[in-house]
Each structure stands twice: as C-alpha cells, then as structure tokens.
Amino acid sequence: MPDTTPGTTPFPGTTPDTTPGTDSFPATGRRVLVSGASRGLGRAVAHAFAGNGDRVAVHYGSRRADAEETLAALPGSGHVLLGADLADPSGAAALTGAAVEALGGIDVLVNNAAVNTPHPPATTPYDDWTAAWQQHVAVNLLGTAHLSHGAARAMIAQGTGGRIVNIGSRGAFRGEPDHPAYGATKAAVHALGQSLAVALAPYGIAVASVAPGFIDTDRVAHRLTGPEGAAIRAQSPFGRVATPDEVAAAVRWLASPEARWSSGAVLDLNGASYLRT
Numbered sequence: 001m002p003d004t005t006p007g008t009t010p011f012p013g014t015t016p017d018t019t020p021g022t023d024s025f026p027a028t029g030r031r032v033l034v035s036g037a038s039r040g041l042g043r044a045v046a047h048a049f050a051g052n053g054d055r056v057a058v059h060y061g062s063r064r065a066d067a068e069e070t071l072a073a074l075p076g077s078g079h080v081l082l083g084a085d086l087a088d089p090s091g092a093a094a095l096t097g098a099a100v101e102a103l104g105g106i107d108v109l110v111n112n113a114a115v116n117t118p119h120p121p122a123t124t125p126y127d128d129w130t131a132a133w134q135q136h137v138a139v140n141l142l143g144t145a146h147l148s149h150g151a152a153r154a155m156i157a158q159g160t161g162g163r164i165v166n167i168g169s170r171g172a173f174r175g176e177p178d179h180p181a182y183g184a185t186k187a188a189v190h191a192l193g194q195s196l197a198v199a200l201a202p203y204g205i206a207v208a209s210v211a212p213g214f215i216d217t218d219r220v221a222h223r224l225t226g227p228e229g230a231a232i233r234a235q236s237p238f239g240r241v242a243t244p245d246e247v248a249a250a251v252r253w254l255a256s257p258e259a260r261w262s263s264g265a266v267l268d269l270n271g272a273s274y275l276r277t
Helices: 040-051 064-073 089-103 126-158 180-203 218-224 229-234 244-254 257-262
Strands: 031-034 055-060 080-083 108-111 162-167 205-212 266-269
Touching: 031 040, 031 089, 040 055, 040 064, 040 108, 040 244, 055 064, 055 089, 064 080, 080 089, 089 126, 108 126, 126 162, 126 180, 126 205, 162 180, 162 244, 180 205, 180 266, 205 244, 205 257, 218 229, 244 257, 244 266
Parallel strands: 031 055, 031 108, 055 080, 108 162, 162 205, 205 266
Antiparallel strands: none
C-alpha cells in the first residue's frame, strides 16, 4: 500500500526511490561551475573539485586577474574561465549557458559568489542603505536563484542528476548587525536551497547549503589581523577561524554520490562558535 500520509505522496510521474546508500551520480570526472571563484573560498572550492578529477568552470565578476591565477593553478585539464555580472539576470543566464557549452554540460553548481559590504543601520545614510540592499539581493539571492534555475534545467535535460551546493552563512542565524542585508540574503539562500531540494529531487538533483562562520580569506584579513581579530578567533572553542580548504572539503562532500540523503540540509561549519537546535 502506498503511504498516503500528508506530505509523503510521490511526485506525479515519479517512481519512489527505495535504493539505500549512493546513487548512480558519478564521484569524479564531473562538470562543475563555481561562481565567485577568483580567490578565497571560491578558489579553494575550485581546487577541491579539480583535485578530485573534475573539470571546473571558474567564474569571476570583476577580478579577472585573480581568476586567471586560480585557473592556472588548478590540477588536471579541461578547466575554463568565465566572466559574468550576476547582478544582471541576463548575466546569470549567459554564465550557465557558457558553462554548459564549454564543459559539454553541467553536473555540479556551487553558488559561492556574494557581496558583503558594511551598512550599519544607525550610521548609514538612506541612499547608501537602499543601494546596499539592492546590491546584496541582486547578487547573493537573485544571482544564486538564477544560476540554480539555469543549472537545474541543464541537469534535467541531461537526465543524469546533479548537485547544487549553496554557500550560506552563520550570519543567517546569529545576525549581522553591521551587514544586515548579508545576513538576510544568506538566510534566504538557505530557504531557497530547501525549496529547490524538494522540487528537484524527482530529477535526481540534490541541493544543500553550508553555513560557515569566519573563514581566513583576503576578504576578512583586515578584521582578523586588526584589533578585533583575537575576539573573532575566541568565538570558537578551537581558538581560530576556518581555513578555506576545510569549508571546500565539506562542499565537495555535499556534491558526492554519498551525500544524496543530505539534500535539503544546511550544514553548520563554524567550529562550535554558534550552536543551534
């Protein structure tokens, strides 16, 4: 007898998947698009997949020289460099199309591109406040949504499943008093990932997010080496912040065949600096 409990009815036209463990999604040799891969975490993620034997499309927005450095240092072959403005919906559409053309398809999308500029509400003029919100929403949320749509459509057409991994943030739960639009858009990215996980599972596409705390990258180097650096490191009982490679390893695992059952998850990666239930 089929399970008729509300919320468990199979999607129309699909056969319930009763196979435990991994699926037929490949563990290596995949075609991977990493947005915002010019430096920092994006660069580490690109290296993690390239080192796994995958071919990587390295995306950049404005830092072409940095992205070229990322590309040149990747192990393996068949990697490509792609530029696009993700604040523009047509730019996001062009990027997924270019990745499919250059790689011959797309199996994994990592939504890493984001902006994070300070705009504390008590001291930010209104025009700057609205501009900050528009920029964060356009890149962090809508850019992620549009890339996910394009990649999912390509994966569905291929018929071989896929993986989408979103880079969220601890700030979605802990709060970002000086960067509220960043925290809000990252919370929205987590919710988007969960909606996509439900919508795309019938096509063999798993979607998950990671929620890192501070990562030792160029973007936050001024804070980690400044007066507040010691306080930031003390947030974790390990007395440090994450390395980009630590977060990249989790992203790579979420894109693996073994991680299918983690679809819909938001994985905390903050060194016990913020605990939630």
